[in-house]
Amino acid sequence: MAGYGDPHTVRSFDEELTHLNEMIARMGGLAETQLADALQSILDGDEAKAKRVVEDDHQIDVVHTDVEEFAIRMLALRQPMADDLRAIIQSLKAAATLERIGDNAASCAKRVHVLHESPAVPPLKSAVRMGWLVLDMLKQSVDAYLRRDVERAIAVRNRDSEVDDFYSSLFRELLTYMMEDTRNITPCTHLLFIAKNLERIGDQATNLAEMTYYLVTGKTLKTDRPKNDTSSFTIVEPKHFDG
Numbered sequence: 342m343a344g345y346g347d348p349h350t351v352r353s354f355d356e357e358l359t360h361l362n363e364m365i366a367r368m369g370g371l372a373e374t375q376l377a378d379a380l381q382s383i384l385d386g387d388e389a390k391a392k393r394v395v396e397d398d399h400q401i402d403v404v405h406t407d408v409e410e411f412a413i414r415m416l417a418l419r420q421p422m423a424d425d426l427r428a429i430i431q432s433l434k435a436a437a438t439l440e441r442i443g444d445n446a447a448s449c450a451k452r453v454h455v456l457h458e459s460p461a462v463p464p465l466k467s468a469v470r471m472g473w474l475v476l477d478m479l480k481q482s483v484d485a486y487l488r489r490d491v492e493r494a495i496a497v498r499n500r501d502s503e504v505d506d507f508y509s510s511l512f513r514e515l516l517t518y519m520m521e522d523t524r525n526i527t528p529c530t531h532l533l534f535i536a537k538n539l540e541r542i543g544d545q546a547t548n549l550a551e552m553t554y555y556l557v558t559g560k561t562l563k564t565d566r567p568k569n570d571t572s573s574f575t576i577v578e579p580k581h582f583d584g
Contacts, residue, residue, distance in 0.1 A: 398443050
């Protein structure tokens with residue numbers, strides 16, 4: 342019985358599967374660039390770079406549409422089964438995930454103008470550090486998908502709790518700064534939105550890793566994904582000052 346990745350008797354089908362993977366690689370590269378540029382624009386207060394991130398988001402949308410059209414045509418004309426069917430269906434899911442990551446990166450970049458016009462707050466650098474962690478997860482997850490690397494995919498999935506820990510810590514830090522000085526409310530609120538977008542990208546990178554596992558093995562991971570996000574339960578006691 343043929344194993345996963347064995348060549349097909351129809352060479353053109355292999356070429357189509359390769360082209361589909363190349364489009365996912367293109368989307369992955371664009372998503373990584375979008376996120377990296379968004380983070381750098383936040384760190385530098387570079388409004389021009391942030392604007393380019395927002396404007397370039399449509400590039401990922403265009404490739405996403407191409408993937409959908411190509412995959413649907415393959416399903417209709419090739420009527421694939423087993424491994425081939427999984428590959429095409431997972432490519433549709435992967436493309437949708439990468440498109441959402443691009444949207445999240447653009448959402449982060451949209452906050453740069455307000456942050457640049459607001460008083461500087463120390464948690465900004467913490468948010469960017471969280472972003473670098475998420476960016477590395479995204480790169481590893483895309484690479485795992487393209488290489489069909491199950492071990493790397495599992496490693497990415499196991500790092501999801503790191504992002505949750507970072508997000509929970511940053512959430513508490515931002516709330517503390519807002520309560521200490523009302524002038525911090527505006528920049529910290531926008532950093533909260535950025536942090537949430539980054540946390541979602543971490544989740545989406547993990548989703549992509551789980552797709553890779555299913556794509557290669559035909560099985561879903563049975564253990565629950567490790568989650569450490571405690572922001573929903575965070576209570577920060579207000580500080581009282583003697584007047």
